[in-house]
Amino acid sequence: MRLSLRGWGNLVPYECTYRGFGEPDALASDEFQIVVLREGYRSVMTYKVDESTGLFSRLETEYFADRGDAQPEWRLRYDYGLDDDPLAITGVCLVYPLENLSREWRYSDIRHAGTTLLTSVSDPTNVRVAVEYEHAAYPVLPSAIVDGSGNRWEWTYSCVLFGSLSGARGC
DSSP states (O other), X not given: OEEEEEOOTTSOOEEEEEEOTTOTXXXXXXXXXXXXXXXXXXXXXXXXXXXXXXXXXXXXXXXESSTTOSSOSEEEEEEEEETTXXXXXXXXXXXXXXXXXEEEEEEEEEXXXXXXXXXXXXXXXXXXXXXXXXXXXXXXXXXXXXXXXXXXXXXXXXXXXXXXXXXXXXX
């Protein structure tokens, strides 16, 4: 375990503890952790790594109102792991353990034109919103959003040229 005390400018100093792979008090072999202590508060960030790719598969942050609390005030988890883009977030979960309350959002993505595009989001009430991409000239810009009730919002894009007409190029 390595300890360090840090502070920036007029900010209150904070203490960081790092626990990682291969250390005597380490977590699982595929996790590392950063614990931040500041003015009686404690936050714990735990990173889980996919051993086959070396990339993050999950980030979980827990916030404790008191350094000695055993249960966090809240916990926020980000899930990663889209096969074509391992940095794309596939889900977010927010938990309030003391109130026995949790909320989860799930994301669906596709790869298109070399970019990861969001195709849908499901919220904690299981309402799903879909994003469509239909413009051939603008393949990575959304053309419509459709909510769970079938309401549809569409938009189009156009190209505006700036500068002199003699040096203008097409969009």
